[in-house]
Amino acid sequence: MAPGLTIKQLRRLHVGPLDLEVAPGECVTLAGPSGSGKTLLLRAIADLDEHEGEVLLDGVPSGAMRAHEWRAKVGLLAAESQWWGERIGDHFAGLDEGLLERLGFGAEVMGWEVARCSTGERQRLALLRLLQNRPRALLLDEPTASLDGENVARVERLIEELRREAGLAVLWVSHDPAQAQRVATRYFRIDVGRLQEVA
Numbered sequence: 001m002a003p004g005l006t007i008k009q010l011r012r013l014h015v016g017p018l019d020l021e022v023a024p025g026e027c028v029t030l031a032g033p034s035g036s037g038k039t040l041l042l043r044a045i046a047d048l049d050e051h052e053g054e055v056l057l058d059g060v061p062s063g064a065m066r067a068h069e070w071r072a073k074v075g076l077l078a079a080e081s082q083w084w085g086e087r088i089g090d091h092f093a094g095l096d097e098g099l100l101e102r103l104g105f106g107a108e109v110m111g112w113e114v115a116r117c118s119t120g121e122r123q124r125l126a127l128l129r130l131l132q133n134r135p136r137a138l139l140l141d142e143p144t145a146s147l148d149g150e151n152v153a154r155v156e157r158l159i160e161e162l163r164r165e166a167g168l169a170v171l172w173v174s175h176d177p178a179q180a181q182r183v184a185t186r187y188f189r190i191d192v193g194r195l196q197e198v199a
Helices: 038-045 067-073 097-102 107-111 119-131 149-166 177-183
Strands: 005-012 015-022 027-031 052-057 074-077 137-141 169-173 186-191 194-198
Touching (some): 015 038, 015 052, 015 169, 027 038, 027 177, 038 074, 038 137, 067 074, 097 119, 097 149
Parallel strands (some): 027 169, 027 186, 074 137, 137 169
Antiparallel strands (some): 005 015
């Protein structure tokens, strides 16, 4: 079995059956109209919703791991991040300050109240929260939609470095064709529940 993220005959509601492989170090971008199933696909891969078919990470099926182990290794960054504690630091068990700096934060952010953060700040911090689990694959649901140009560039640079240096397999939903050109090694559209590769 090839390493990376392997999706076999995945079906969820009107999506699928789909087959896709995302190799280590590869970034596959996904676009499609609203309601076409992009988020449904990511949630099924993360094993958050019931689905048919099989998803494997480095040849190991999701069913062979406990749910929390799978979701640590196959990390989903939702379009809207969820926070349960009052302060940012409540959601972190220690973090490389270098990662904070690369996304435009200082160590003081750990003392901030979640309520004072903008949508874009919360999204960048949610990415950092996900990375502390040391995932092997990332599922990114429009991670830069609420960011300004400078912070879009920061996120794109960090993800590129991680996939090249750590061999992460990345599946990235983006509606921005220019972004897809910048970050993707392959580019797909999903429509009527089916994938089509874009040359």
